[in-house]
Amino acid sequence: MKIWIPQPLRSYTQQRSQVEANGATLAEVLADLDRRYPGIRFRMIDEQDGVRTHMKLFVNREQVDSLATSLHEGDEVHIFQALSGG
Amino acid sequence: MTSPATGPLALLVSTRKGLWLLHGDAARQRFTLDGPHFLGHVIHHAVFDCRDRRTLLVAARTGHLGPTVFRSTDIGRTWKEASRPAAFPKAPAGETGRVVDHGFWLEPAHASEPNCWYMGTSPEGLFRSEDGGDTWSSVTGFNDHPRNAEWTRKEDLGTPDGPILHSIQIDPRDPRHFYIAMSGIGGGVFETRDGGSDWKPLNAGCAINFAPIPDPEFGHDPHCVRLHPLAPDLLYQQNHCGIYRMRRAEGRWVRIGDNMPKDVGDIGFPIELHPRDPRTAWVFPMDGTDVWPRTSPDGKPAVYRTRDEGESWQRQDRGLPSDQAWFTVRRQAMAVDAHEPLGIYFGTTHGEVWGSANEGAEWSCLARHLPLIHAVEAAEFAT
Numbered sequence: 001m002k003i004w005i006p007q008p009l010r011s012y013t014q015q016r017s018q019v020e021a022n023g024a025t026l027a028e029v030l031a032d033l034d035r036r037y038p039g040i041r042f043r044m045i046d047e048q049d050g051v052r053t054h055m056k057l058f059v060n061r062e063q064v065d066s067l068a069t070s071l072h073e074g075d076e077v078h079i080f081q082a083l084s085g086g
Numbered sequence: 087m088t089s090p091a092t093g094p095l096a097l098l099v100s101t102r103k104g105l106w107l108l109h110g111d112a113a114r115q116r117f118t119l120d121g122p123h124f125l126g127h128v129i130h131h132a133v134f135d136c137r138d139r140r141t142l143l144v145a146a147r148t149g150h151l152g153p154t155v156f157r158s159t160d161i162g163r164t165w166k167e168a169s170r171p172a173a174f175p176k177a178p179a180g181e182t183g184r185v186v187d188h189g190f191w192l193e194p195a196h197a198s199e200p201n202c203w204y205m206g207t208s209p210e211g212l213f214r215s216e217d218g219g220d221t222w223s224s225v226t227g228f229n230d231h232p233r234n235a236e237w238t239r240k241e242d243l244g245t246p247d248g249p250i251l252h253s254i255q256i257d258p259r260d261p262r263h264f265y266i267a268m269s270g271i272g273g274g275v276f277e278t279r280d281g282g283s284d285w286k287p288l289n290a291g292c293a294i295n296f297a298p299i300p301d302p303e304f305g306h307d308p309h310c311v312r313l314h315p316l317a318p319d320l321l322y323q324q325n326h327c328g329i330y331r332m333r334r335a336e337g338r339w340v341r342i343g344d345n346m347p348k349d350v351g352d353i354g355f356p357i358e359l360h361p362r363d364p365r366t367a368w369v370f371p372m373d374g375t376d377v378w379p380r381t382s383p384d385g386k387p388a389v390y391r392t393r394d395e396g397e398s399w400q401r402q403d404r405g406l407p408s409d410q411a412w413f414t415v416r417r418q419a420m421a422v423d424a425h426e427p428l429g430i431y432f433g434t435t436h437g438e439v440w441g442s443a444n445e446g447a448e449w450s451c452l453a454r455h456l457p458l459i460h461a462v463e464a465a466e467f468a469t
Contacts, residue, residue: 008151039167043151047173048183054150081150 001071003033004078012040021077026059027067029077044079056080088316088362090426091466096120096161097421097431098142098465099439100129103457105144107162107465114429114443117452123162131418133192134465137200142465143219145189145205153188153207157219161467170221172205172213174229184229186211188247191418192219193254196261206251210238210268212282227283228266237272237287237304249273252417253311257318265321267308274304275311275323291338293327309355310417317364320395324357324369324417331396342396346371350383350390350401356420360428360445365395368402368422368430368446370415381412389430389446405449406440413438418461433459 003021005013013019021036023029027049034041044055049067051057057064058078059071071077097108097117106121127146135141140159147153155168177183186207195202201218204225212225228234238249249270257263262281265288268274274289287304294306307326314320319334329343329352343352353374360366368391373379382388388403414435423429431441437456442449 008148038169039154042171042173043154046152046185047175048177048185050185052150052152 001029001074002076003029004076006079006081008081009040009043009079012037012043023071025067025071026057026064026069026077029071030067054082056082090362091424093469094467095423095425095429096465096467097439097441097452098132098134098461098463099433099453099456099459100132100144100418100461100463101437101457101459102128105129105132105146105162106453106456108439108453110429114423114425114441117439117441119453120162123165124156128188129460130188130190131192131461131463133194133463134467135194135203136466137194137197139466139468141218143192143203145192147188153186155189155192155205155219155222166220168215168220168222172207172211172222173224174211175224184209184211190250191252191254193256196256197258199261204254204256204264206254206266208248208250210249210251210270210273212251212254212266214282225282227278227281228285231285233285237274237276238268238270253308255311255313255321257313258315259318265311265313267311267323269307269309269326272305273308274306275308275321276304288332289339291332291340292323292325292330293341295327310357312357312359312367314359314364315361320364322357322359322367322396324354326353328352329354329357329369329396340396342392345392345397346390346399347401350388351375353378354415355380355417356415356432358420358422358430361422361424362428363393366391366393367396368420370413370420370432372414379412380414382414385410385412387411387413389432389442389449391446402442402446403449404447405442416460418463419459421462421464423464424466429464431462431464433462435459 021029021033095110099106104122104125108117132144142158144156154171156165174184191206193204203215205213212228213222215222253267255265276285277288310324312322321332323330330339331342346352354372358368373383390399419433429443433439435458439453441452
């Protein structure tokens with residue numbers, strides 16, 4: 001499925017803003033994303049599987065906080081850095 | 087290093103917005119900026135491996151992205167990110183686990199352990215790498231110590247950037263003997279003699295003017311602790327409550343800051359030692375009066391030096407602004423090189439780097455207009 005990558009994480013994706021990753025849950029997709037682009041997951045997901053404070057994940061344009069969220073073929077995942085600071 | 091260095095010198099300047107290398111010429115009179123590296127990253131510490139004289143490690147994060155470590159073995163020309171940054175173990179289901187906010191202090195391990203490093207983090211955690219900083223593991227003897235919750239984990243208390251573990255100081259006689267310090271309510275200086283499996287507080291004699299107990303076992307606020315490699319039983323400490331020295335045979339901290347001029351005081355953050363003279367140290371006093379402005383006292387910045395283990399102090403301000411200069415120098419933002427005569431350097435929260443190539447006798451500004459400086463370290467690269 002399609003994953004949209006925010007600018008601060010594109011150093012991991014060879015500057016690509018849109019990449020592919022697969023999985024039945026958000027956790028699986030992020031694990032697959034990290035296999036393809038090593039190191040990218042830990043910059044947005046902490047060691048307790050929490051989404052870092054200033055990162056936001058959206059599935060089909062709905063914000064999600066749980067990595068257990070189920071995903072289906074054709075779903076779209078957007079990763080954003082939150083608007084914080086000036 | 088017991089004999090003076092003669093090779094190329096660079097200062098590693100860690101800032102809130104990236105890393106700069108400040109390369110000195112042979113006379114250490116002209117310095118050239120190289121950078122920014124990692125523009126936009128918050129760099130808390132960049133450290134040179136004095137064992138192989140070529141490796142640099144950098145503790146980084148951004149305002150949005152989590153913490154990581156970058157490594158270079160070619161003086162910063164290329165960098166490689168750690169494949170497993172420092173992280174606390176995953177907590178059991180239903181429990182709240184700790185999360186590393188940022189790496190704060192990097193320290194090469196003992197000379198007999200090449201490629202091994204330690205890292206102190208915020209909140210207070212201790213981590214070890216055995217592969218040159220590529221992968222990091224929790225030092226469970228500290229992070230899971232039965233008393234760890236007493237000593238740490240006050241996430242909302244501590245320094246403005248959070249509670250920190252810092253001042254990892256390795257005994258050159260024994261890789262299993264080292265010290266750490268923590269700034270957070272519950273902190274203090276701690277010591278291990280078994281490689282980090284067990285720990286004991288080491289705070290006797292140190293003042294604590296922000297707690298109702300006069301001489302508690304721990305809970306102090308060390309700002310910076312230094313062990314002298316040529317005299318490992320001699321410790322110096324710049325604390326929230328003054329400047330201290332401990333001779334281990336005495337077993338108590340002695341407030342050598344009482345010998346500072348009273349109108350300057352003995353509050354500050356960094357303390358640096360002369361690599362070839364255990365009796366010589368430098369501090370950068372800050373205004374700790376009233377509401378704790380943490381600026382140069384009276385707007386007149388100065389370094390103070392002792393040559394007798396703190397029994398007396400000499401003001402060193404030649405070349406520094408004489409008035410209306412409100413420097414703040416953080417605990418990692420002062421460094422010495424290993425040349426002869428010794429060079430000493432500090433970075434300010436205003437983004438200036440100041441240096442002296444003659445042991446503090448005269449100062450000049452080496453760089454300005456940088457972002458807020460967290461740390462300055464000297465790197466004596468192999469030729």
